[in-house]
Amino acid sequence: MNPLLQTLHSRTSVRKYTDRPLSNEELETLIKAGMAAPTAGNKQPWAFLVITEKETLKALADCLPYAGFTKDAPAAIVVCGDPKKGFQGEEEPLWIQDCSAATENILIACEAMGLGATWTAVHPLAEREESVRKILGIPGGVIPFNVIPVGEPAHRPKPKEKWNPDNLHWERWGS
Numbered sequence: 001m002n003p004l005l006q007t008l009h010s011r012t013s014v015r016k017y018t019d020r021p022l023s024n025e026e027l028e029t030l031i032k033a034g035m036a037a038p039t040a041g042n043k044q045p046w047a048f049l050v051i052t053e054k055e056t057l058k059a060l061a062d063c064l065p066y067a068g069f070t071k072d073a074p075a076a077i078v079v080c081g082d083p084k085k086g087f088q089g090e091e092e093p094l095w096i097q098d099c100s101a102a103t104e105n106i107l108i109a110c111e112a113m114g115l116g117a118t119w120t121a122v123h124p125l126a127e128r129e130e131s132v133r134k135i136l137g138i139p140g141g142v143i144p145f146n147v148i149p150v151g152e153p154a155h156r157p158k159p160k161e162k163w164n165p166d167n168l169h170w171e172r173w174g175s
């Protein structure tokens with residue numbers, strides 16, 4: 001199989017990490033992968049925060065109900081939307097797709113680099129957004145979109161089988 005497709009299909013959420021710290025080079029490579037994503041009108045309405053301080057990782061874990069494992073990760077990437085850099089009016093919510101595309105690129109880059117990560121939800125949960133904003137000093141108008149704990153995997157979960165021909169239609173719905 002094409003190596004990129006192989007990486008895409010072997011990616012799975014990883015929630016246990018070894019203690020090995022990630023280098024700045026590794027972390028920057030992940031952010032570069034995120035920034036390579038397509039965005040509506042190429043507006044790149046985003047910002048990325050890289051967190052490596054234990055205390056901050058723990059604070060994030062404590063305020064996100066399904067991201068407790070962030071406290072044991074050597075690093076986390078917080079993808080933020082910055083809608084004022086993007087389209088305005090009815091097209092403004094396109095920043096959400098843009099940040100999703102960046103996130104998926106980061107997850108696939110992790111897999112390609114032998115790292116493990118999980119997308120953990122922040123936006124659109126107002127309470128989670130507020131907590132993350134406060135911990136990281138994110139300015140008003142910039143929206144914390146998700147937190148991606150990342151590290152060297154301490155286990156290798158099997159990728160889930162997701163291929164389902166019922167969800168595929170050729171040419172017209174129902175065929």
Ligand SMILES: Cc1cc2nc3c(=O)[nH]c(=O)nc-3n(C[C@H](O)[C@H](O)[C@H](O)COP(=O)(O)O)c2cc1C
Binds near residue numbers: 011012066120159160
């Ligand atoms: C929008 C979104 C929000 C998610 N939020 C969480 C989360 O808060 N905590 C978590 O452990 N996993 C979270 N996940 C990861 C999913 O549980 C995971 O992707 C899904 O079970 C499929 O498994 P896979 O990533 O191994 O293919 C989230 C994924 C997405 C796309």
